Structure formats: structure tokens, C-alpha cells
Amino acid sequence: MADIQVPPMTGMTVPGCLRHFAAATPDALFVGEPGGVALSYADALEEVLAVASGLRASGVGAGDRVHLHLPNSAAFMVHLLAIGEVGAVAVPTNPESSSDELAYILSHSGCVLSVSGPLGKQAVADARDLCPDLRDICGPQDLAALGRDRRTAGPAPHGLDPIAVLYTSGTTGWPKGVVVTHANLLVAGEVVAGHLRLRPRDRWLVTLPLSHGNALFYSAMSALVTGASLVVSDGLDPAGWVDLARAHEITVTSFFAAGLRSVLATSERVADRDHQIRAAIFAQPLTDAQLTRFEERFGLPLLQIYGMTETVAPPLMNPLYGVRRNSTVGLPVLGYPVRVVAQDGGDSLSGELLVRGTPGVTLMAGYYNAPNLTEQTVVDGWLHTGDVVRVEPDGYVSFLDRAGDILKPDIENVSTGEIERVLCEHPSVLEAAVTGAADEDGEQRVVAFVVIRPGQDVTTDELLDLCITQLSPFKVPRELHLVDDLPRSATGRVRRSALGGGR
Numbered sequence: 001m002a003d004i005q006v007p008p009m010t011g012m013t014v015p016g017c018l019r020h021f022a023a024a025t026p027d028a029l030f031v032g033e034p035g036g037v038a039l040s041y042a043d044a045l046e047e048v049l050a051v052a053s054g055l056r057a058s059g060v061g062a063g064d065r066v067h068l069h070l071p072n073s074a075a076f077m078v079h080l081l082a083i084g085e086v087g088a089v090a091v092p093t094n095p096e097s098s099s100d101e102l103a104y105i106l107s108h109s110g111c112v113l114s115v116s117g118p119l120g121k122q123a124v125a126d127a128r129d130l131c132p133d134l135r136d137i138c139g140p141q142d143l144a145a146l147g148r149d150r151r152t153a154g155p156a157p158h159g160l161d162p163i164a165v166l167y168t169s170g171t172t173g174w175p176k177g178v179v180v181t182h183a184n185l186l187v188a189g190e191v192v193a194g195h196l197r198l199r200p201r202d203r204w205l206v207t208l209p210l211s212h213g214n215a216l217f218y219s220a221m222s223a224l225v226t227g228a229s230l231v232v233s234d235g236l237d238p239a240g241w242v243d244l245a246r247a248h249e250i251t252v253t254s255f256f257a258a259g260l261r262s263v264l265a266t267s268e269r270v271a272d273r274d275h276q277i278r279a280a281i282f283a284q285p286l287t288d289a290q291l292t293r294f295e296e297r298f299g300l301p302l303l304q305i306y307g308m309t310e311t312v313a314p315p316l317m318n319p320l321y322g323v324r325r326n327s328t329v330g331l332p333v334l335g336y337p338v339r340v341v342a343q344d345g346g347d348s349l350s351g352e353l354l355v356r357g358t359p360g361v362t363l364m365a366g367y368y369n370a371p372n373l374t375e376q377t378v379v380d381g382w383l384h385t386g387d388v389v390r391v392e393p394d395g396y397v398s399f400l401d402r403a404g405d406i407l408k409p410d411i412e413n414v415s416t417g418e419i420e421r422v423l424c425e426h427p428s429v430l431e432a433a434v435t436g437a438a439d440e441d442g443e444q445r446v447v448a449f450v451v452i453r454p455g456q457d458v459t460t461d462e463l464l465d466l467c468i469t470q471l472s473p474f475k476v477p478r479e480l481h482l483v484d485d486l487p488r489s490a491t492g493r494v495r496r497s498a499l500g501g502g503r
Contacts, residue, residue, distance in 0.1 A: 013157050013182040014224070015085040018045055021227040028200065029229040030077075034244055037074040041227070044078060047144060049151075051082035054143030057150045058136065060113055062087030062157065065165065067106055067114035067134075068211070069124060071095050072232040075140040076210050077220065079115055080164070082143070084182060087157040090164045091177075092211035094490035095119040099126035101175075105167050106131040109177055109368060115140060159183045160360050165368045166213055166309050177368030178213075178309040181360045189221030191313035191333055193228075196252060196279055196320055200227040205250040205277075207236040207259070209490055213309040214283060219254055238262040242298070245275045253277060256492035257284035260302075261431055264293055265454065273299040279320055281305050284492070285399065285417070287424050291326050304329055306399060310364045310383055311336070315355045316397055328396040329389070335362060339382065340391055350390040350400070354382040388415070407436040407444055414446060414475050416496075422470045423448060423463060428456035433486050434477065435496045445478040449499050451485055 018041065021028070026042035039047065060066060066083050068090045070076045076092075083090040091109045093102060095117060102123055106114070110133040116124045117140055124137050157163075159182045167175035192198075204223050208215040210232065223230045231248045236259045245253065255263075260282060277300045285304070286294075295302055306329035307314030315336035318324045332338050337356040342348035357363035363383050366374035377384055388400040401417040416434040423432035430451045436444045448467075452458060460480045467476045487498035 014185050015081045017224050025227055031074045032231050039074050047078045048081045050144040050147040052085040053147030053151045055086050056152045057146050060088050064088045065091050065109045065111045067111040068092040069116040069120045071234040072210050084163045089162045094211050099123040103127035103130040179365040179368050181365050183361045184312045185221045188217040188313040189225035192218045193222040193226045195317050198226045198228055202228040202251045204230040205245050205253040206230050206232045239266045242275050251276055251278050253280045255282040257286050258492040272297050311355050325396045328398045353385045353387045353389045356382050428458040433494045435499045447479045448477040449481050449483050
């Protein structure tokens with residue numbers, strides 16, 4: 001008997017998955033908006049085919065890049081699937097992006113068409129002169145209207161074909177375009193769906209931007225591969241998210257740590273536990289006190305996870321059942337071997353995290369138009385994350401910091417994350433960010449920026465005393481500034497470069 005070896009999910013495409021559920025459960029909800037559009041699987045397929053025909057009529061074909069500049073909406077999902085249907089490649093961006101940011105992304109990716117909503121259309125227009133490949137800018141209704149008049153069909157894409165290029169936030173330099181395939185998105189959906197035991201009756205509340213990997217890979221795709229549904233909201237309402245979850249019978253959701261902190265800053269209500277949410281995943285660290293307060297207040301389990309755009313699926317997650325250690329990023333998930341490599345290149349319990357996979361299936365296909373960078377990042381099947389972690393005695397993995405967030409004010413390395421954790425242990429501190437600034441002689445000093453909780457009062461001397469008692473002398477900030485808020489990217493990551501000083 002001959003062996004049959006089929007790489008996982010490479011025989012299916014993202015719009016092919018939609019077709020399956022449109023036939024199997026046509027009336028089941030696929031995507032809805034609070035108080036707005038609600039599309040069943042059959043409705044969504046009808047819209048996708050209309051937009052796909054509009055794309056072909058506009059001259060978009062296989063391999064062409066299409067800019068997707070829409071807020072969280074049913075239209076975003078429809079256009080993403082339609083772009084995949086024609087074999088083109090979506091380049092999603094946050095609608096609040098500046099024209100300078102868009103000019104780089106659109107020119108680098110060579111987008112031929114931009115689908116833009118009212119919020120971001122002017123910024124695209126302002127960037128157009130610097131984007132020689134961009135032929136047209138249209139609104140989210142234009143392609144569907146064109147397609148309904150001119151229904152056309154074309155060759156079907158393959159599972160290993162690219163479907164999107166997601167640009168990283170650019171917090172450490174020029175954005176990099178991460179290429180993901182149909183197989184990538186479906187594998188990510190399967191990993192998260194399996195880990196959370198998703199069923200067709202489950203429903204995601206998506207408040208994180210669909211232009212980012214967390215919402216797109218983990219929430220939207222896990223719903224699609226299971227025939228579940230998602231309600232997409234354009235941003236998180238810290239005081240009203242439980243009401244929204246209750247009204248739409250939400251069972252799963254996802255946060256960044258900054259969003260969780262903003263929720264905890266709201267007043268407690270009797271209705272905080274009046275919901276059907278059975279699990280919430282989150283990324284980026286919280287203090288033990290914040291974790292406890294959230295779970296006790298809302299009565300739902302939090303699961304800290306770890307992932308990056310390049311890994312597509314999260315290779316580390318806290319378990320839904322069993323011991324959840326949310327001070328860590330969890331355990332390796334099925335199908336994602338990991339290694340920790342010390343600075344000297346050997347295996348270690350503390351060092352850089354490496355993730356093994358197959359490019360285009362379980363890891364990104366590569367960086368767009370950057371083969372050298374791709375070869376430096378994925379070596380012999382191991383993706384070098386640049387993130388520093390520690391393996392605990394029980395096998396759970398603790399995130400320490402980005403390799404780029406390691407300061408060196410003295411002989412010893414200093415982790416910005418370690419100092420931030422200590423500052424956030426003070427009950428008056430809402431959040432903190434630490435960066436490095438260069439002295440006149442070129443030596444680096446540690447600088448901290450701290451946001452105080454509303455109604456609380458603390459002095460810089462008190463916070464420095466806390467650092468002195470809990471940190472080695474060379475780790476104590478030389479400067480500490482109290483600020484109203486921290487500058488952030490669209491996905492919630494603190495933009496350290498905007499804090500001042502040099503690294």
C-alpha cells in the first residue's frame with residue numbers, strides 16, 4: 001500500500017472553506033456588526049462572489065496586491081475573501097494610518113487597487129503620488145455593485161498561494177511585509193479552534209483590528225474553519241463590552257493587555273458577570289493582581305498566549321483545561337516545536353525563542369520582496385523570533401523581552417520588561433514603559449515613563465524607592481517621568497521610539 005502524505009490544509013483555500021459552510025449551514029451567521037449588517041454563510045458567499053467579479057472587472061488578477069483599508073466590519077471580511085477568491089493578495093492596513101505610513105506600504109507592496117472607507121480614503125489619496133502601481137481607489141460598495149452587473153469567473157487559487165501581506169508595526173524600523181498563504185490562515189484557525197474547543201455555536205467578539213494578525217488569524221479564521229461566527233466591533237468599549245457580549249451571545253473573545261487594563265479601570269457593575277463568555281485569550285503581560293481582579297470580577301478564564309505575525313498561529317498558549325499560569329505565555333501547542341537558544345548558540349533554559357515549521361503552512365511564507373531577510377529569520381526550518389524567554393521547571397515558558405528591548409547601561413544586560421513589571425506592582429501604577437537614552441558620552445541610561453491610575457497619587461521618589469528595593473543597582477531607572485498616557489501602535493504595542501531618548 002502506498003503512503004499518502006498530504007501537507008495540512010494545503011488542499012483548501014480560505015474562500016473554499018466559506019463555500020463549504022455556505023452549503024452545509026447556509027443560514028448560520030458568519031459575521032455581524034453591532035446594530036448593523038449580519039451575514040449568514042450563504043449571504044457572505046453571495047457578497048464575496050459579487051466583489052470578486054468586481055475585482056476581475058477592474059483588472060485585478062492572480063498575484064496582484066490589493067490594499068484593504070477598512071475598519072472592523074463585515075465588509076472587511078467579504079473583501080478579504082473576495083481578494084482570495086481571485087487569487088490576489090490583500091494588504092490590510094489600519095484606517096487611521098498616516099499618508100506617510102501608507103505611502104511606504106503601498107509602494108513597497110506594489111498595490112494596484114485600494115479599497116478604502118471614508119475614514120482613511122483621504123490619506124490614501126494623499127499618498128497616491130508616491131505609489132506608482134496604484135491605479136484606482138474605490139469604496140467598499142463599489143466593487144460589489146460592479147460585480148453584480150458583470151459576473152465573471154476565473155481560475156481557482158491554490159492553498160499554498162499567498163492571500164495577504166501584513167506589515168509589522170514598524171516599532172523597530174521600516175515595516176516588514178509578512179506574506180501568508182491560504183494554508184497559513186487555515187492552519188492558524190485550526191490551531192486556535194482546537195485549543196479553545198470551538199464549535200459551530202461559538203461566537204467571537206472581535207474588538208482588535210482585523211488588519212492585525214491577532215484578530216485575523218486567531219479569531220476570524222478559527223470561526224471560519226469551524227462554521228462558527230464573529231461579531232466585529234470597531235474598537236473596544238471598556239465600560240460597555242460586557243453589554244455587547246451579552247446582547248450578541250458571545251462565547252469567546254481576545255484582548256491585548258492594554259485593553260484589559262482599560263477595562264479594569266472602569267467601575268464595577270452587578271452585570272459584569274452577566275454573559276456567556278467561556279474563555280478570553282490575551283497577549284502581553286499583566287501583573288498577578290490584575291489577572292486575579294479581572295477573573296474574579298468577570299467570572300471568566302483568561303489564557304495568555306504568545307504569537308507573532310511570522311508564526312501565524314500562536315506556538316505557545318496557556319491551556320483551556322488544566323493549569324493556567326498566566327504569568328507565563330503557556331506551553332507549546334501541537335504542531336509547533338520550539339527551542340530556546342542561549343547567546344552562545346547552545347540550547348538553554350533562557351535565551352532566544354525559536355519556532356520550527358514549514359514556510360507557507362505553519363510559518364509565514366517569507367518577507368515580501370526581502371529574500372535575504374527571510375533567510376536570516378528562518379534558518380533550517382527554525383524561525384528566529386528575536387524574543388527572549390525562559391523555560392520554567394514545569395515546562396511553562398515565561399516571556400522576558402524582545403531582544404531589541406534589552407538595554408545595556410553597564411556590563412550586564414537589562415530587560416526593560418523586568419523593570420516595567422516591578423513598577424506595575426505598585427498599586428497606584430496603571431502601566432509603565434522603559435527605554436534607553438544616550439548620555440553625552442554615549443553611555444546608555446535607563447528611563448521610565450509611568451501612567452498613574454485615575455484618582456491615585458504617588459511620587460517619582462516612591463517609585464524609584466520601589467525599584468531600589470527590588471532591582472539590582474544598575475537596573476534602577478536614572479530618570480522616571482509621570483505621564484498621562486503612552487504612545488501606542490494600532491495593535492497596542494508601546495512605541496518606545498516615541499518616548500524620547502535614544503536606543
